[in-house]
Amino acid sequence: MLNAILFWSISSIFFYKEGKRLWKLKAKKDMIIFTIFMCFAVTIITLHLFGVQFPYLIHVLDFITKPISEPLRQWLNSFHHT
Amino acid sequence: MIIMRQKFKKTSSTNKRDITNISSEYEVNLSNELESNKKEIYRLLGNSSDLVTREFQLGKIRPINARILFLDGLIDKEFIQNYLLNPLINDLRESKSDEKVLDVQELYQFIKDFTITTAELAEIKNFKGLLEHLLAGDTILLIDGIAKGFAVGARGAKERGVEEPTTQKVVRGPKDSFTETISVNIALIRKRIKDPNLWLESFAYGRKTKTKVTIAYIHGIVNPRIVDEVKARLAKIDIDGILESGYIEELIEDETYTPFPTMFNTERPDAVSAALLEGKVAILVDGTPFVLLVPALFVDFFQASEDYYQRSDISSLIRLLRYIAFFLALLTPSVYIALTTFHQEMIPTTLLVSLAAQREGIPFPAFVEALLMEITFELLREAGIRLPTPIGSAISIVGALVLGQAAVDAGIVSATMVIVVSLTAISSFIFPSYSLAISVRMLRFPFMVMAATFGLFGIFIGLIILTLHLTSLRSFGIPYLSPFAPFIAEDQRDAVFRAPRWAQKKRPRLINQRNTRRENAGQPQPDRKG
């Protein structure tokens, strides 16, 4: 919980600072996209901090490339001396 | 809140009106009548008590009223008596031209051409010019019946003579330093560089103080873009008063939020001359002995002018020592914290044992201990500067000996910590430039925090952030960390090491891009035949 509060306060400072900078630049599109990305990042990290277990990235990548990577790994491991 | 803001708005608007009113009042031309001119001057100056005036008469047959006005204390009275009043009152009465009666216009011309014998003389036509001259310390001469006047330059305000520099001392090298008077300072530079290409441009800044600010550079060596940049930035200054060159520095520097100085200040005329010869621009401000030099690079703050008067091997070693001192002053406490808290295995065993024995009775963690001692030391140092000299030395004895020893004996801090703090303190005094020493003093604390949280890794992170910041700085367009980053091989001859004079053939490349050749001297080769 403490971590989450710390993270929120840091990211809100970032959000305020960057938002102010973009506001001054009058970059409307940048502002919107920045807000969307920021909300997305903050939400997902908050979920992570509250203990929601996401699938590990390498498992995802493994799953995608399974047909090629699995035989490849076996082939490489056959040359590997442990 | 709203009311306050309104009030604030109102006052600011009236202030603006004030300024415009007075300046429009200034633009009024002088009148023909002496008495009304005098009254107007008194009114404009609010009947100030230091305004002195003396009325007298010109000529014998048909005397004309005249009057001098000056501000007490700003002029040389003896000079005025001998070279202004004497010729005006006595000579004019006795001169032959008085045989025929002159009309006022002719008299005016005659006085200008033949009577006033001072070197500085200016004609004034309106109150603006009159006040400018009067406030600057000139003596004003007004003649009845004519709407013009003279400003006679006979300034004689009390000023400090040229003395030894107090902040940047040398063992070998010239011992003169700048004073508070800008004309003296300019003369000190002119005395060293006798070149018609040493150009000066003067401006007056400060609505109220009208401080004279002069920029000096050597035409043909300086990069004109830097001069233009300096002038453009100076032109933007709009402030009521400038009392020291620090005002100018803060108003025109590249980056405000940085602990590092991006403009160099010195009170040594030889340092300024050397910088001018490298193609830098000097900014002299009336009223302070500290002259600004731009562009200033990081390496400049490690270079004392004495480096160039000593032999090159000696000054190279001393300079290397300064760079080491920079890291010592910056990192010693944080490395101590990191090693004792996180990386004990890196300390040799014997040393670790004695360290552990010392720290046994200490109630604080290393970070708190270091912070305590560093803050105590900063307090002592600040107190030492502000206290009157006789007490200052007493305080430093109390601080250094009594407090240090007592703190160790009382078991509040370890003896090693006292050594660490002393090492840091001594290292921070090594820099020739006070402004860099301050920034190192400040930066030590964040590094200590980093070391307390992440050990040596935190120090590395801190160093990366510091370097990122330093490389992002620029001083008048010149990268602050050059010639290290961007790396310029040629300029390494005067960076960490100083090559012999004859090897430094070129001026710094980035500062000065046109006229880079400094000398054609070769290595001295004595004739060995005999």
Add this chain to the structure above:
Amino acid sequence: MEKIDGKQFTILVIMNTLGASIIFIPSIATGFGKENGWLTVLFSIAFGMLIVSMYSVIIKQQAERDIFCFIEDTFGKWFGVIIIILFNGYLFTNASANLWAIGDFMSLQILMGTPEQAIELIIIGTALIAIRHGIEVIGRTAEVFFPFTMLSTSLLTLLVMEEANWQNIQPVFQLNRLDTFVGTIPIIVITFLELFILLGITHKVNRPKSAQKGLLLGGFISGMLLLVITTACIVVLGLKATTHYTYPIYALGQRISLFNFLERVEILVAFIWFFTIFFKISITFYILSNGMSYLLKLKNHKTLSIPLALLLFLGSAILIPTTFNVFTFIYGPYLVFSVLFTIILPICILLINSVKSKQQKGS
């Protein structure tokens, strides 16, 4: 318009090549080539230089265009966008993998007890500062730290040389010949192939010629450094130890003893690795944020830097369960992705562009 010069680009190339690899290469090389591990690295350099020369041809074709713009020009609007999205995914994986690697190493070896995520957070925060200052500042900072990195590397190898046992690299190329060759594949994947990413900053180099030169020279120098380090590991630590340590070079650092006083300076290794990988993360992050802002047609790459930093932090946290999985990752999916993005993609680019230029000549 900020620019870096050829020298800075070369330094960044070296930092990028050494980045993740310097710590893993010795154990991979000996794992395949055994006593010929140093030959494996040597072959990798030879093969790697070929690939790097292919990249340098692309730099020439790129002609001061952004790599993303170049991809879009080559593949056309729609297909280009898809490739850029995938390429950004590759960059994201790469950056968060490096972030994870340094965080894991630090929390296991240097700062026992400090949570890995705290270290990752502070590194990505520093990288965020770096990329917000821009490529010029990153290049110059790399220039400042480069001499220290090189000094540490040479100190590391020189100071352990008295313990060298040259029997360890013999017999030279008698046994395991095929294995020695196969071992070049994973080595190239985590060294030279990743240089393709650097094509994202070549348009910032003040002369395209010096970018080409820098890429080749930097690739060669860093290859040589890897060769020296691997050889040092084998001759000092021996075969078994080199293969079994996850961080053999760190074990090498632990062997340093100077006059029986300066001991356990393995922090030197951490120092080398930390600086190189920091610049690698910063550059990848910089190109990623450029790529994202190109994709979304934003005014400035800075806009997305903060959320991307947060996402990279998360990416490093959910990348990999434990250190044991790292080789499964490198030998499996990472290899496939690397080959896809850094060999097949450049070849496609070269082919399409040569066909295009022929068509132009014909018409």
